[in-house]
Amino acid sequence: MGQLKQVSELQTAADADARITPFPAPHRKSRVPWVAWLHRTFVVLMYLFMLSPLIFVVWLSFFKDAILYFPPSGYTLSWYHKAVTDSAFVNGFLTSLQVAIIASLCGVTLGVAASLGIIRYAFKGNNLVNTLLLSPLLVPGIVAGVAIYLAYLQVENLLDMDVVGTYGGLVLAHICLTIPWTVRLVSASMHGLDPSIVEAARNLGANSRVAFWRITLPMLRPAIVAATLFSFVVSFENLELSLSLVGPGRTTLPIAIMQYLEFNLDPTIAAVSAIQILLLGVVMLVTDRFVKLSQVV
């Protein structure tokens, strides 16, 4: 959404350029609208390029034929019906939703605490901790998944309890997945805060606890909301990490989609994806109404 806004600003700037002709020579007048049109066409094409997967997925989900071919022989809503009644998808959706909610809430709480520690207390090695917390972003998901799987096996051997395939094990891995996003967003936001604002609160009679809850945290609100949203999305759509950690009967939605794809290729997948796009889009739009995400991200 931030990008949309920026580009529309660019657009108006280009318009303004087109209107203001500092040297009103005749040949210039004819050239400037041409450049502006070229610019507009380019922007529109870029957007089409970026959005085309989404557009096609949504379009495909309405195709009537079970085997995809072009042009479709007609349109139908039956794939949506199939998608919302298929128990694998419904259960996958519910599992993903639960995991994503718990993981993002836990991840954000831990991530905010970690950012506070890193920024506020310049302890020895705080840069190292910062890098470590961001490192999951650099490790390929499939590698991380296998690594966590092996680590869980060790824990199982040591403690003689089930970890792999349990709900807790999955959530724990997803929490690790979400923490970098929170640390990144919240610590960047904290860097931008003037430390004297909190000092002012202390000076006005607030003890450090009150200053934290009434001043520091509200100032970080946009970053925290954005971090929660990102964490949710990252966890919800994660495939690679979950792949090695889910147990029987506990598949997440992305895994359910993959398993379905192994044997079928009909527009049900497109319908599931369209629903997912719609849900995430609504969540983003609603959040953006309360916190301007474009200011944080």
Added chain:
Amino acid sequence: MAKVSIDRLKKTFGSAVAVSDFSLDIADGELVAFLGPSGCGKTTTLRMIAGFIEPTTGTIRIGDDDVTRMPVHKRNTGMVFQRYALFPHMTVSQNVLFGLEMHKVEPTERDKRMRTALDMVRMSSFHDRYPRQLSGGQQQRVAIARALAIQPRVFLLDEPLSNLDAKLRLEVREEIRDLQRNLGLTTIFVTHDQEEALAIADRMAIMYDGKIQQIGSPEELYERPDNLFVADFLGKMNFFEGKVSEAGKFITTSHQREIFIDGTERNVQKIGVRPERITLSAQPQGSNALTGVVDTAIYLGSILDVRVRLDSGEFVSAQLPNRGSEHAQHISEGARVHACFEPKDCVLFSE
């Protein structure tokens, strides 16, 4: 309001000494400015008084209470910060109310005090705005109202004007001074801007290298600087090195020139003359007249800033009031002039 007494305050960070041997008594209702170049320890001292930094040794008293180890939020000081430090997520009135709430003022009383405080700085009509909707000057006014609403025992200002543009700076400065006088606020004002300090302070403490160099009224400090640092830091000064040959006569080392001085002190090693006490004339006038050639003459509107290269090779700077071009005819670059000054205008230094 209360008096403040600081006794042998010292702060070290590791092996670095930030402030040492800082003793100062501030009377009830007095405005003291801490003036010095950056890194001289003035802000560190202010932050120790506010409680953000714990002193290594020494004591700070506000009124009759020893606050040296008291936490920030119990000290009841009202601080104004360089970058305003308003709470961005609160409106102007919420900003002011925050302190009143923390001080457990009755809710009905809070509103009244918030209004009074905002009225004082003429910001009442902005009470429902957010800080980002205000200009720098307006934000700093709100910050002042917020600090004063809690009726602090000491009013602390940390370079409050340095983020404002020149015209506003003057305006807010006058406002601070008026408020301080009318309310009888015991005030500490930290600045690196000497004009600000001179204009606003009852007394000023000039700091350098973590130590107070001199404390006194603006006039005392300017007219009778204790040491070379103060003389050089506050305004401009022309220096001559040398020694006293007989009472009232100073011989410069470099060119054995005689300069008549006031006073009978023998152990004088340097004398200083302020540029505005030097007059330039075609003919020698008064007791001391050093001959030279005008090197540069810079027109600064209200004054002419002239640099004269003396025949001895030294440079002397003189500031002449602009009284029209007919008075400055003899001051063109390359013209021969006499730099004249009186013995009473020489400041003597024995270090």
